[in-house]
Amino acid sequence: MTPITTLGFDADDTLWHNERVFRLTEERFATLLADYSEKNHLTDRLLAAERRNVLHYGYGVKGFTLSMIETAIEVTDGKVPADVIAEILEAGRDMLSHPVDPLPYVEETLKAVKDDYRLVLITKGDLFDQERKVSASGLDVYFDAIEIVSEKNADTYKTLFSRHGTGPTEAMMIGNSLKSDILPALEAGAFGAHVPHDITWALEEADAPHGSDRFFRLDHIGKLPQLLARLS
C-alpha cells in the first residue's frame, strides 16, 4: 500500500463558504436590474459573460464584477443608468470584504490530521483576495504551505506535491470541485477525496471518475481522518 504523506486542500467551498457569496451577489444584481430583465435570463447572460471572460480575467471577484457590469449594459441595450453601475461596483467591493465562514468539521479535521501529514492549501483565483481570505479564516496556522495558482491542472498538482511533499503518488487532494480538485489530481497520480458542496458554479461541473481505486467521496470533510486511517 502506498503511504500518503501529504494532503492538499482546496479552499473555496471546501474550507469555507464562497459560492454562497456569489449567489447572494447575483440576487442583488437581479434586484438592481429587475426593471430590465427577468432573473433567469439575466443569470444566463451573466454566466455566458463569465465563460467568455475567464480567458481574459481568470477567476475571482474582480473579473466577476466586470462581467456583471458588461451584462448590465448588454441586457439593457446600453440603457443602464450609471447609478446602477455604481451599485454593482459596490456589490463587488462588498464581496472583497465579506467575512470568511469556515464550513462545519473543517477546523477539527485539520487539527486531527496536521501532525501526521504535510498540509498544503491549494487554491485558485485572485492572489490578493485569496490571501485575504486565508488570513481572515484563521486556518492558515494549520498549513505547512499555501499555494495560490491561476489554474489547477495535472501539472499544477505534480509540481506542488513534489515541492511540498514526496510527490503526487503519495499525496491526496481534498476538494469540492471534481473538475479542478479531483480529476487533475488523479491524473497527476494522486489520491482524490471529493467533498461535495451543496452549490457548485456551472463552470466547475464535471462527471465523477470511473474505475479509479484512488478516488473517494466523503459526505463531509469530517470523515477524512477515518478514510486516511483505512488507507494507512
Added chain:
Amino acid sequence: MTPITTLGFDADDTLWHNERVFRLTEERFATLLADYSEKNHLTDRLLAAERRNVLHYGYGVKGFTLSMIETAIEVTDGKVPADVIAEILEAGRDMLSHPVDPLPYVEETLKAVKDDYRLVLITKGDLFDQERKVSASGLDVYFDAIEIVSEKNADTYKTLFSRHGTGPTEAMMIGNSLKSDILPALEAGAFGAHVPHDITWALEEADAPHGSDRFFRLDHIGKLPQLLARLS
C-alpha cells in the same frame, strides 16, 4: 566581501514596458470623457480612486479598469452613458492582451548572468495577467524560479531569497521601483540595483536611500554584469 549567489529581477518596467500601456489607456480614457472633464482633473481623480481601491483590489489591470469606471461615474455626476462604460471595459481587456515588449539590453543581460547566478523573477500584481506576460515575453526560460506576490516588503524578499537562494544577504534585487524593489530588499539585507525607468506610477514613488553601501544605480540594465564583476 559577501558573495552574491542570487539575482532577483522585477518584471514590469524592468524587463518589459508596462507603465506605458497604462498611460496609453489613460489617454484613451481621457478622450472618452473629454465632454465631461478636463484631462488633468480626470487623471487626478483616477489616481485618487486607484489609491483608495488598492486596499480592496490590489495591483493590476482589473482593479485599474474598475477604478476607471468608478471615476467615470464620479466626474460625470452619474451621467456617463453606458456605451462609454462599455468602451472602458474594452480598453481594460485590450490591456490584458497587449503585446509584451522587452526593454533594451534585457535579454542579453539575462543571458550574460544566468550561468553564474540563480535568477528569480519577482513581480507583484495580478496572478493571471502576470503569468500571461511572463510567458508572452519569452524571458521565462532564463529564470530558475518565478514568484508572483501580492505585495513586496522586506519579509517577501527574506522568504524568496531563502527559498530560491542562499538568503537575502547573498542576493541582489534589480528593479525600477525604489519603493517596491530596492528599499524593502535593502531592509531585508540584500543588495539593491536601481534601474530607473522613464515613467513611474505615482504610487511607486520614493526617495533614494542614503548611506547604504549595498545600493547601486544603473543607467540601464545592460550595466549589470559590469557591476556584478566589480562586486565579486
